[in-house]
Amino acid sequence: MVNKTLLLFISFFLVVSVSIAQDSKEKLALSSLLLDLEKTYTIKFSYSDTDVKNIFLEQPKNGITLDALLLFLNEKTFLQFKTLDNRYITVSFLNKxxxxxxxxxxxxxxxxxxxxxxxxxxxxxxxxxxxxxxxxxxxxxxxxxxxxxxxxxxxxxxxxxxxxxxxxxxxxxxEEAEEELSEITIDNFLTSGLQKSDDGSTVLNTEKFGILPGLIEPDILKTIKILPGVESINETVSNINVRGGTNDQNLILWDGIKMYHGGHFFGLISAYNPYLTKKVTVTKNGTSSRFSDGVSSTINMKTSNRITNKISGGGGFNLLSADAFVQVPIKENLELHVSARRSFTDIINTPTYNNYLSRSFQDNSIASNAINNSESDFYFFDYSIKLLYDINYKHSIRTNFIHIKNNLEYLEQYTSNNTIIEENSTLKQENLGARISWDTDWNSKFSTSVSAFFSGYKINSTDDNRDTDQFQTQFNNVLETEIKLNSKYEFSDVLHFSNGLVFNEIGIVNRTSVNAPTFSKIEKDVLLKSALFSEIEYRKKNTYARFGFRTNYFHKFNKFIIEPRINIRQELNTEISIKLEGEFKNQTTAQKIDFEDNFLGIEKRRWILSDEENTPIMKSKQVSFGIDYSKDKLYLDITGFYKKVDGITAANQGFYNNTQTINFIGNYEVQGVEFLVNKKTALISTWLSYTYAKNNYTFDIFDPQTFSNSLDITHSLSAAFNYNFTKDLKVSLGGILRSGKPYTKPVVGNETIQNGNRTIVNYDNPNDQNLDDFFRIDISGSYKFNISDAVKSTFRIGFTNITDRKNILDSYYVIDNSSTNNVRRVDSYSLPFTPNLSFRVRF
Missing domain, CATH: 2.60.40.1120 (Carboxypeptidase-like, regulatory domain)
Structure with missing residues (x-):
């Protein structure tokens, strides 16, 4: 048996050896073959050793003619074999x-x-x-x-x-590439899915999102609040303050569509479904000249833009809503992406919903009339559709549509003089957007993109008060259209040149009507503007630089505004980099804050348009300089910044004082320092960030003229700790401690004054007091598991404000004749201890 096995092994070895030998004979080095052919055909080949190096081919047939031999060599190699005469033959790859x-x-x-x-x-x-x-x-x-x-x-x-x-x-x-121009320089910044780019922007990759304290999903606007310099004065995503700016000073783009509304549940959660929003880029300074508006920041959201030719999708739920998304190939070059989400708050009341409702309707009719026969019907939904079509390898077309809506109906019943009275009030808020783009790669260096979008925002409310026999309606509508042409020319891999033209029109309508006494007011404004932008981008080895400018022309005012932009990052060595960013920007839309014309106690914000008289064009100037250090998964960043915004109005700032209804024009100026340290290991990521900023208004009509901004948060400290028990089980614990918001108190001993027939609060100097410090600790956990090879699932649980601290977010005063000084302080509070959970599947 052993002998037979040995014999078989030897036979196999001989067969393999012969095969190898035969194969080695069939494949010959061209340099050796040419020497043999010179002897056989009495010819001479003229060639460079470099040209024939590493070329192997099979032995030509014996006895073929010289012409057949040259034809064989030309077909089997990339070289050109050309006869000079009957004896000499040149060998090269020129003209082949x-x-x-x-x-x-x-x-x-x-x-x-x-x-x-x-x-x-x-x-x-x-x-x-x-x-x-x-x-x-x-x-x-x-x-x-x-x-x-x-x-x-x-x-x-x-x-x-x-x-x-x-x-x-x-x-x-x-290999897959990032959709943004800027290359990623720091991967998994703070948590997986957060990254830092060459140009200083922060990128959120929702597909790779890890875990953050208190979050049970990659809520886009909540996530960016962990960045230094990004705050929310009232802990909502509808009031994000970047380096001391108001929320309306953030340019929010969803697939190139300008959005005017960003929150569900009155700003407590983001309105943008993160599961088809592939990438979010946040830029605080040094913005590309492609973008206008947003004097404080640019938040650019992009959905998946590539045809995969695979069916994929997913869905899930939390204690407020359920959602689903799917990507469906229709043809090889045509694909449909759809996502949808709807709350079930009008069907089921969960602990999360109850806390959110109490947080939204503090000290108002809904909260105070709980003893009456009243009910509220609230729900929200959003959905988006995207169609991807590749005409050919040069041309592609993308179309997008998004719809976001919040709907509240409030019904109250009570008895007056033995008569049952019903009051029905409604509040509807929605944003529609659509866009189409045509992208073309004309050649390997030159590409263009032509796009057009429409964005419509609407808030419509009705308030029925049968006790006073008064019916009030309020309406705010924004319509914006834009056509843009982009072009990019790549001089080389390191130098890119971009240009573009933009034509933009915005129309805004504000309407208020009351039946008793009869009153109606309608305001309509339209503004047409054009822009030309250009920028050059350089990226080589340790240097990144982007220089651009934008020229804006406002047809109604016959006015030009020129805005330079600069963004430079230089690596001094493998560990230390410095960065310089600067920009001029303008903005023609702003939000007016209504306190007197509120709805059920909810502060409403109405969009208004610049008219260069009562509401000027806002203009910002900003510069920042920073240094960062990265080594052995330790990252340090310190950045100093200065920003000034001119053309703000008092009506936009939310003052609680005697001048809150008067439209004064002023500016705010903020300067500060942002510090961040992040240390990562295989199992742990922990970070600490601190921002010091001094933010002051200047209004010439006020006394004093310069005083603290309503958004002034002098000190803000946050820290978090992420731990991976396993690859699939993770936990995140973090907290925030920051200075209290400025507010205005009445004059002590003289709290009220007469204004005609009305008694009003006699406020002291504006914003000369500060609320108590804000402090909150959150925790969340995540566990991933596979239901099958094709279906993956994730379970997350989060707890907000685990110490149940009663943080005061804002304070103001109202007339109260029952008190000794005729005024009553009204405080609004943050979310109490609030649980939430989510379960998701993906295929």
Whole structure:
């Protein structure tokens, strides 16, 4: 038995050895083959050793003619064999045309990439890959280069010489690329899915989102509040304050559509579904000249922009709502993305809903009339649709639609003089948006994008008070349309030049009507503006620089505003970098805050438009300088900044004082320092951030003229600790401690004054007092598990304000004839201890 086994092994070894020997005979080094052929045919080859190096081919047939031999050599190699006479033959790759093919694959999944663009640089020759990812090019120069590109993948450049093969099509692997221009420099910043870019912006990749204290999903606007310099004075996402600015000074874009409304449940949660919103970029300074408005920040959200040709999706629920999303290929070059979310708060009352409701309606009719026969019907929903169409390898079309809505109906019944009286009030708030874009890669260096969007915001409320026989309606409507042309020319891999034109029109309507006494007011404003922008971007080794300008023309005012932008980052060595950012920006829309015309005690904000008289165009100037250090997963960042915004109005600032209804024009000026330290290990990520900022108003009509901004938070300290028990089980604990908000008290001993027939609060100097410090601790946990090989699931649980601290967010005073000094202080409080959980599946 052993002998037979040994005999079989020896036989196998001999067979393999012969096969190898035969194969080695079939494949010969070209340099050796040419020497043999010179002797056989009495000829002389003239060539460079470099040209024939590393070329192997099979032995030509014996006895063939010289012409047949040269034809064989020309077909089997990328070299050009050309006879000078009967004896001398030149060998080179100059003026040689060949046919090549390639097999293009996704480097990560190894899936073939359909309709990949294949372009011979410097010529009009090009093609696309077929359904198997294969392409063919005929009669192209051997010394040419070929660019292979696919949307959302890094472009690959290869020489025809390297692509040429006499054994079949070569495999070419493309790697996925980030959609933003700026390369990611710090991955998994603070938590997985948060990243820092070359240009200083912060990127949230929702697909890779890890865990943050208190959050049970990657809520887009809640997540960015962990960044230094980003606060929320009243802990809502509808009032995000970036470096001391108001919420309306943030430019919020969803797939290129300007959005005027960002929150559900009166700002307590984000209105943008994160599960199709692939990437969010937050820029506080040094903004690209492509963007206007947003004198405080730019929040740019983008959904998935690549055709995957695979059905995928998911869904889930938490204690407020349920949602689902799906990506469906219709054809090889056509795909549909859909997401939808709706609350079930009008059906089920959960502890989370009850706390959110109490937080939203403090000290108002809903909260105070709980003993009466009253009920509230509140729900919200949002949905988005995106259609992706690749015409060919050069042209692609994308269309988007989004709809966000909040709806509240409040019914109260009570008895008066033995008569049952019903009062029905409503509040509807919604934002619609649509966009279409046409993107073209004309060649490997030049590309263009033409887009147009429509955005419509509307808030409509009715308040029925049968006791006074008064019916009041309030309406605010914003309509904006924009057409934009972008172009980009790549001089090289390190130098890009971008230009663009923008035509924009905004119309705003505000209407108020009361039946008793009869009163009606309608205000309509329209503004047309055009802009030209240009910027150059340089990125090489340790240097990133972007210089741009934007020229804005306002047709109604016959006025130009020129805005320079600068963004520089320089690595001094492998550990230390410095950065300089600066910008001029303008903004023509703002929110007016209504206190007297409120609804059920809810402060409402109405959009208004600049008229250059009562409401000027806001203009900002900002500069920042910082230094960061990164080594061994330790990251330190310290940045100093200065910002001044001119053209603000007192009606936009939310003053509680005697001048809150008078429209004065002024400015605010903020200067400060942001500090962040983040340390990561394989299991732990912990960070601490601190912001010091001094934020002051200047209004010439006030006394004193300069005083604390209503959004002034002098000190803000936050810290968090993430721990990964396993790859799938994670926990996050964190807290925030910050200075209390400024507020205005009445004059002690003289709390009220007469204003005609009315008694009003006699306020002291504005914002000369501060509330108690704000302190909150949150915790959350996450566990991932697979239901099957194709279906993955995640369970998360979060607790907000685990110490149940009663933080005062704001204070104001109202007339109360029952008190000794005729005034009563009204405090609004933060969320109490609030649990929430979510369960999600994805396929």
């Amino acid at each position: 045309n060949v046919s090549v093919c390639g097999f293009v694959l996704n480097a990560k999944t190894l899936d073939p990439l359909l309709l990949t663009s294949v372009k011979v640089n410097g010529s009009k020759i090009g093609t696309t890959t077929n359904s198997e990812g294969v392409f063919y090019l005929n009669n192209i120069a051997i010394n040419s280069t070929i660019s292979i590109s696919f949307i959302s993948f890094k472009t690959k450049t290869i020489t025809t010489k390297d692509l040429f093969s006499n054994t079949g099509c070569k495999q070419l692997f493309l």
